[in-house]
Amino acid sequence: MSDEQTFLDALSARGTRRGAEPTWIAARRQAGAARFEALGFPTRRDEAFKYTDVRTIARGDFTLAQDAQDLAPLSPATAAALTLPLEALRLTFVDGIFAPELSDLAALPAGVSVEPLSEALADNHEAVGGALGRLAGVDFSPFTALNTAFAEEGAVIRLAPGSVVETPILVQFLSRANATPLMSHPRVLIEAGARSQATVIEHQVGEEEAANFSNLVSEVMLERGAILTHYKLQEASLKDLHVSSLHIDQGRDSRFTSFNLNLGGSLVRNDIVADLNAQGAETNYYGLFFAQGRQHVDNHTLVNHNAPHTFSNENYKGILGDRAHGVFNGKVVVRRDSQKIEAHQSNANLLLSDRAEIDTKPELEIYADDVKCSHGATTGQLDEEAIFALRARGIGEETARGLLTLAFAGEVMEQVVLDAVAERVERTVAGKLPERFNLAGLVEVAAALDEE
Amino acid sequence: MLEVKDLHVTVEGKEILKGLSLTIQPGEVHAIMGPNGAGKSTLSAVIAGKDGYEVTSGTITFEGKDVLEMDIEERACAGLLLGFQYPVEIPGVKNIYLLKAALNAQRAARGEDEMPAPDFMKLVREKIKFMKMDSSFLQRAVNEGFSGGEKKRNEILQMLLLQPKLAMLDEIDSGLDIDAMKVVADGVNSLRDANRAILMVTHYQRLLDHIVPDVVHVLVDGRIVKTGGKELALELESRGYEWVLEESAA
Numbered sequence A: 001m002s003d004e005q006t007f008l009d010a011l012s013a014r015g016t017r018r019g020a021e022p023t024w025i026a027a028r029r030q031a032g033a034a035r036f037e038a039l040g041f042p043t044r045r046d047e048a049f050k051y052t053d054v055r056t057i058a059r060g061d062f063t064l065a066q067d068a069q070d071l072a073p074l075s076p077a078t079a080a081a082l083t084l085p086l087e088a089l090r091l092t093f094v095d096g097i098f099a100p101e102l103s104d105l106a107a108l109p110a111g112v113s114v115e116p117l118s119e120a121l122a123d124n125h126e127a128v129g130g131a132l133g134r135l136a137g138v139d140f141s142p143f144t145a146l147n148t149a150f151a152e153e154g155a156v157i158r159l160a161p162g163s164v165v166e167t168p169i170l171v172q173f174l175s176r177a178n179a180t181p182l183m184s185h186p187r188v189l190i191e192a193g194a195r196s197q198a199t200v201i202e203h204q205v206g207e208e209e210a211a212n213f214s215n216l217v218s219e220v221m222l223e224r225g226a227i228l229t230h231y232k233l234q235e236a237s238l239k240d241l242h243v244s245s246l247h248i249d250q251g252r253d254s255r256f257t258s259f260n261l262n263l264g265g266s267l268v269r270n271d272i273v274a275d276l277n278a279q280g281a282e283t284n285y286y287g288l289f290f291a292q293g294r295q296h297v298d299n300h301t302l303v304n305h306n307a308p309h310t311f312s313n314e315n316y317k318g319i320l321g322d323r324a325h326g327v328f329n330g331k332v333v334v335r336r337d338s339q340k341i342e343a344h345q346s347n348a349n350l351l352l353s354d355r356a357e358i359d360t361k362p363e364l365e366i367y368a369d370d371v372k373c374s375h376g377a378t379t380g381q382l383d384e385e386a387i388f389a390l391r392a393r394g395i396g397e398e399t400a401r402g403l404l405t406l407a408f409a410g411e412v413m414e415q416v417v418l419d420a421v422a423e424r425v426e427r428t429v430a431g432k433l434p435e436r437f438n439l440a441g442l443v444e445v446a447a448a449l450d451e452e
Numbered sequence B: 001m002l003e004v005k006d007l008h009v010t011v012e013g014k015e016i017l018k019g020l021s022l023t024i025q026p027g028e029v030h031a032i033m034g035p036n037g038a039g040k041s042t043l044s045a046v047i048a049g050k051d052g053y054e055v056t057s058g059t060i061t062f063e064g065k066d067v068l069e070m071d072i073e074e075r076a077c078a079g080l081l082l083g084f085q086y087p088v089e090i091p092g093v094k095n096i097y098l099l100k101a102a103l104n105a106q107r108a109a110r111g112e113d114e115m116p117a118p119d120f121m122k123l124v125r126e127k128i129k130f131m132k133m134d135s136s137f138l139q140r141a142v143n144e145g146f147s148g149g150e151k152k153r154n155e156i157l158q159m160l161l162l163q164p165k166l167a168m169l170d171e172i173d174s175g176l177d178i179d180a181m182k183v184v185a186d187g188v189n190s191l192r193d194a195n196r197a198i199l200m201v202t203h204y205q206r207l208l209d210h211i212v213p214d215v216v217h218v219l220v221d222g223r224i225v226k227t228g229g230k231e232l233a234l235e236l237e238s239r240g241y242e243w244v245l246e247e248s249a250a
Ligand SMILES: Nc1ncnc2c1ncn2[C@@H]1O[C@H](COP(=O)(O)OP(=O)(O)OP(=O)(O)O)[C@@H](O)[C@H]1O
Pocket: B011, B012, B016, B034, B035, B036, B037, B038, B039, B040, B041, B042, B043, B052
C-alpha cells in the first residue's frame, strides 16, 4: 500500500462515521483528497522540500482522535501545566478535538466572535464557506490538500469593523501521549474587519511523550486598516511531527506581524505567505527557531508585493545545536507595477555544534524598478572573546554560552511584547542548551527591574 | 598572595614574556609601567587564563594554588579578576544579567546560596551610584555603545560588586576625563584593604596620583627590569624609559 493510501483509507473510514455535511464541504473534501492523491507526499526532488524529508510523516500510521479506540485522557493538571500563563480568550483543542472545559471565552468583547469551527459551521455554514479555503487552496501543497480533505475542527475568529480586542486570543493545540500515534488537521480562519485590532496566539504544546502528527492550515484576512499580531509558539514534544501553513491576505493600510517561534517538534515545516494586495499594507515576519538533538525545522516564508507602496520586513534567527538541521527560505516577489515598495529581510543563524546544519536561502524576484530591497544571511558561532569576558568574571562556560545564545535571539525576542511568550522562549533557549543550565533566575531579575 | 616566577610566554611562536617574576602581598598596590608592546597586557591575560598564550616555563601561584591549572572561571572565583584594557562589547547581554550571573557564580563557588533578588538589586544600586553611573546602564547590553570612559567605569562597577582579592587593572585610566578618573580611582581605592591587592598597568602618573602605589615595576621586553617605590613612577614620567634600560644593561 502506498504511503498516500494509508491516509486516504483513514479519510474514507472517517467519512462513513461522520454525519451528513453540507454539499460544499463534501465537495471540498473530495477535491482535497483528489489533489492529495495526485500530488502525493512531497519528496526531496520537489524544490520546496529540497532540504526536508517528510517520509516519517508519509510512512506513519496515524489515527484521528475522533476514531481512536484507546484515547488516553489528558488530565486537567497536565493541561494547566502546558497552557500559557497569561490572561487570554482561550480556545483549546486536544489532538484536534475541541475541549470546552479547557476553553474560556467568557470575557469576549462586543464585535468579536471566537468559535470552534464545528460551531461556526453549525451556526451558519455558508458564512464560513465563503472565506474558508479562499487563501489556502488544495494546490498550495499536498499538506493543505490533506488538511482540506480532513479538516473538521479549528478556530473561527471574526472581528467586526473597528473592534479592538486588548486581550490576546489564544488558540491552543495540545498533543497527548497516546499508544497509537494520532493525527489532526486543524483549520484556523481569522477575518479582521476594517480598522479592527487583535492579537492571536497559536500555541502547539503537548505531553513529553506525545508522538503525533498535526497539520494546521490558517487563513488570515485583513481588511482596510486592520492590525493583527500573530504568534505561533510551537513547543510540540520532541517526537511530534508538525506541518503548518499560514496565509495572509492584506487590504489597504493593514498591518500584519508574525512571530514564528519554534522550539519543539522532531520534524517541523512552516509556510507563511502574505499577499500585500493594496497600498499601505505592511507585513512583519519575526522568527526564531531553536533545535537540537536531531530536530529538523524548516521555515518557508513568502511575501507577495502585489501593490505599490507596500512594506515588508523580516528577521529570522536560527539556533542549532547537536545534529539539528534548520532550513530558512525567504522569498519576496515584487510585481511589475508594484513601485515604491520596501522589502527587507535578514536571517542570522548560530551553530552551537560542528554537526548542526543550516540551509538558508533568500529568494528575491523583483519585477519593479523603483524599490528598496535588502537581504542578508549570516551563519556563525558564539563570540569566543565574549565567552572569555564572561568566564573571567566567574561565570561558568555553559552559562556564558547560554547568555550569549539568548543574546543572539535578542533582536527578535525584544519585539515580543507578550511576556508569557517571551519567557517561555527564553527559558527554553537558555535551559535547553547542551549541558542545560537554567537561567531562570536571571530572567526574573530582569523582569523585576522592568517593573520598577 | 600572588607569585609569578620566571614566567616565559609565547604568542604565536613569538616569546613575549622572557622570565618575568613578581610577588604581590596582601594589602599592596602594585603598578606596572613600560613601553608599548612590552608584555604588560600579556601578563595580566595569562594570569586571567586567556587562550592563545603558551606558558613555556615558570609558575604562577595565587594563595598557594597553581593558577595555571585552574579554569578561567575558577581563577575569577578564587578572587583573581582582570579589568580589561579593551572591554569587549557583548550585544544582547544586559549588564544586569552579567552582574547577577557573575555574583551568583562566585557565591556558588564559595558554597554560598544565590543572593535574593531584592538584596542583589539593593547592592547593585549602591555600587552603580558610587560609580556615578545612571541605572539605565544596567539594562543596556554589556559595553555596547558605551563611551571609552563608560566602559572603564563599568569594569570597576563589576569589581565593586565582585570584590576581588586581587584586582588586575589594565590601563583603566585610558580614555578617562578628569572627573571620570576621580570616580574610577575612588572605586579602586574603595577596594583597598589589608586583605586585598591591586595590580595596575598604566602609562601615566596621573592615575598614580589618585591610586597611590606601594610598588612600581618597569616592564621592558618581557622582563621586569626595575622595581621601586612610588617615586619611581615620577622619575619615569620625567625621564622616560631609556635610562632604566641603560641602567639594567650596565
Ligand atoms: N594575539 C597576538 N598575536 C600576535 N602577537 C601578539 C598577540 N598578543 C600580543 N602580541 C604581541 O605581544 C607583544 C606584547 O603585547 P602586550 O599587549 O602585552 O603589550 P603591552 O605591554 O600591554 O602594550 P601596550 O602598552 O601597548 O598596551 C606585542 O608585541 C604584541 O604585538
